[in-house]
Amino acid sequence: MRTTLLIGATSAMAEQAARHFAPEGDRLLLAARDTERAAQLADDLRVRGAESVTCFTTFDASNSDSVQRLTKRIQEVEGTLDYVLIAHGHLPDQEECEEKPWVALRELQINFLSTVQLCTLIANRLEKQGHGTLAVLSSVAGLRGRQSNYIYGSAKGGMNTFLQGLRNRMAFKGVRVVTLLPGFVDTPMTSGMEKGPLFISADKAGRLIHTAMTKKTSDIVYIPGFWRWILLMIRMIPEPIFKRLRL
Amino acid sequence: MNGDGTSWGGLPAVSQTLYPVRNRTHPLPPVDTHMLPYGLGRSYGDSCLNHMGTLLTTDQLDRWISFDPASGVLHCEAGVSLAQILELVVPKGWFLPVTPGTRHVTLGGAIANDVHGKNHHRAGTFGRYVREIELLRSDGSRTQCSRTRNARWLRATIGGLGLTGLITTVKLQLRPIVSRNMEVEEIKMTGLKQFFDLADASDPTHEYTVAWVDCLATGAQLGRGIFFRANHSETPSSLNSDRTRSFSVPMRAPNWLLNPISIQGFNALYRNKLRTDCHLATQDYRPFFYPLDRVENWNRLYGKRGFYQHQCVVPRDGHEGAIQELLERIGRSGQASFLAVLKLFGDHPPEGLLSFPRPGVTLALDFPNRGESTLKLFRELDDVVMQAGGALYPAKDARMSSDHFRQFTPALDTFLPYVDPAFSSSFHRRVLTPS
C-alpha cells in the first residue's frame, strides 16, 4: 500500500491532486489548518477509493511550534512515506508588507520557513527509507522579483533554491525532489483577481501535479508547461530595463 | 462546459455576478442583490439566470460524503453532476433512479426542476428518490429536510426553481443494476394512434419508453417516427466502462446552419436509422440515455441568436386531439428543428408544489430563434396547451406569459411563502410580473 502525505491539504490544488491519488487505493494523510474542511475532504477521498484517510489538524504554518508538532506526528507515522506534497501558502498584501516588517516576516514564515522546517525532517526520513517523492508547490513568482509581490516572490524564490540544493543532496539516495511552478490557477488564493486566458482550473492543476509526482518526468515542472517559455522571456530581460517596468 | 452563467438556449442575454460556493459550510455571500443557485446551466431559458443579481455557482460543491454499496444510498454535495455519480456508482452495480436526457446536470438542478426521464410512467420524478437535503437560507439557517422532518420545505424545494434557498447536500436513493447494458427496442411508428397504442402496451413491460417524432410531417404522415422502449439488461456483465469519445462544437455556428433544409436532413437521417419496422439491440446505457451528450455544446450549432425549447404536457383523457393540433401547427410553421420528443407520463402525484410532470402526454421540441415569428407560434401553441388543461415546463422556458404560468401552476400561492426573500431569478420576476 502506498502512503501519500498532503500538507495544506485543503488548498484547492492539493484537493484536486488528492482526487487522483485516492482511486489508486492510497493511504492518505492530510495535514490542514481547518479541521472541519479536512474532515469533509477525508470523507470525499474515502468514497473515491482511498484505503484510509487520517487528518492531522490543526496545522498553522505561521507558528513554528505548530509546524514542529506536525513534524513530530509525521515522524510517528508507521510504514513508508511514498509521496509528499506541500501545498500550503498565502498571498500577502504587498503594500502592507512594505509598511510593516513584521507582516513581511510572518509571510516568509508561512511561505518559506515552515516548508524548510517540514522538508528537513521529511527528507531525512525519505533518505533513510531509500525512496520517495517530495513535491512542493512553489510559484513562477519566485523566478524573478517584481514590485507587485516581492515578499511572496522572495519566499518562493528561497524555496526554489532550497529545493534545488536538497535535490542535489538526494540525487543518489533514491529520493525525488520536485519543484512545482504554477502560473495562474483559479483558486481561493486568486479569487480577487480578474481571470484572464492564462488562468487554468484547479482541477487541471491537480491533474498536472499528480502526473508530475507519479510519472518520472522532470524535477522542475511548470503548471501548465507554457509558463516555461513565458518565464524564459521574462528572465532574459536585462535588469536595467526590468527595473523600470511596472510588473 | 456551460458553467459560465449562461443558459442552454443562449438567451436571454443577462448581466450578473458569479459567486462560487466553495464548500457546504461556506456561508451565503453578504450581497445587496438577489441571489440564485446555478448548476450546469442545462436549463434552456431564464430559470437559471439572474439579471442584475448574483449567481451562486455550485461547480465546486462537488464532494462525496458517503456511499453505501449495500443500500444504494448516496450522500454528497449538491453541485455533484449526474455524470460524476454514474462514474462512481455504475461500477458498483447502481444506477440513477431517474435521469434526464443529459448527464451534465447537477443534483441541485435535478431537484430544483424535479426532472423526469424516460421511466416517468413507472418511476415518477427525480424528487421521489431524494431522501434528505440540507437547505441553506439567506437568514443563515440550515435545515435538514426529509419526508419526516421539515417535509413542507422538501416539497417546496423539489421543483422549487432554486427560489427556496441553496441546497447544499443531498441524500439520494439509487437503483440496482447487474449490467451497464440496455435491451433496446426501436419500432417504426406511422402515426399518433400507434404512439398511444405502443405506449400503453409497453407500460407494464418496459421501464423506459419515449418516441421521436418527425415534426415536419403533416397530413397523413403526422406523428410518424420511432418508438423506443427499453429495460436494463438482466444478464450480468462487466460494469466497468470503456470510454467512448465525445466531440465538441468549438464555437457558435453561423445562424443559417439550421435552416429548414438542414433540419429536414436531420429528420430523414433519424428516420432512415430504421430500415426495418422493429429493431432489437443491446447497447451501453450512455448512447441510450444520452445520445446528445456525444456532441459537447451542440447548443452552439444554433448560433449567436440562440434557440428555444417548447415543452408542454397535456392531459390525455379526451385530449389526444391537443397533441395532434400542436403537431399540425408546428408542422405547418416549418420552424421546429430536428428533435421532437413525445412521452407518456405516469399517474404519480407531483413530488413538489411546482413539479411540472403530471398525468398526460409531454411533447418537447427545439426552435431556432427567429424572433417574432417564433414567439407568435409559441403563443398559439400555449393557447392550445391551456385550453387542453396542460402546462409548460419552466426549465425549458424563456418567454411564457405571466397569465399562463399562473394557470399552469395551481399550487403557486401555497409555494410563494417558501421563497427566500433574498432569492430570485429572471424567470421568477418575469412570470410573477402581471403582463
Ligand SMILES: Cc1cc2nc3c(=O)[nH]c(=O)nc-3n(C[C@H](O)[C@H](O)[C@H](O)COP(=O)(O)OP(=O)(O)OC[C@H]3O[C@@H](n4cnc5c(N)ncnc54)[C@H](O)[C@@H]3O)c2cc1C
Ligand atoms: C440535452 C438536454 C436534455 C434534457 N432532458 C431533460 C429531460 O429529459 N427531463 C427533464 O426533466 N429535463 C431535461 N433537461 C433539462 C434539465 O434537466 C434541467 O434544466 C436541469 O434542472 C438542469 O440542471 P443544472 O444542474 O444544469 O441546473 P441549472 O440549469 O443551472 O439550474 C436549474 C435550476 O436549479 C436551481 N439550482 C441549481 N442548483 C441548485 C442548488 N444547489 N440549490 C437550489 N437550487 C439549485 C437553479 O436556481 C435553477 O432554478 C434537459 C436539458 C438538456 C440540455
Ligand SMILES: NC(=O)c1ccc[n+]([C@@H]2O[C@H](COP(=O)([O-])OP(=O)(O)OC[C@H]3O[C@@H](n4cnc5c(N)ncnc54)[C@H](OP(=O)(O)O)[C@@H]3O)[C@@H](O)[C@H]2O)c1
Ligand atoms: N493560485 C495560484 O494562482 C497559484 C500560483 C502559484 C503558486 N500557488 C501556490 O499553490 C499553493 C496552493 O494554493 P492554492 O492556489 O491552491 O490556494 P488555496 O486554495 O487558497 O490554498 C492555500 C492553502 O494554504 C493554507 N494556508 C494558508 N495560510 C496558512 C497557514 N498560516 N497555516 C496553514 N495553512 C495555511 C490554506 O489553508 P485554509 O484552507 O485553512 O485557508 C489553504 O489550504 C500555495 O502554496 C500557493 O502559493 C498558487
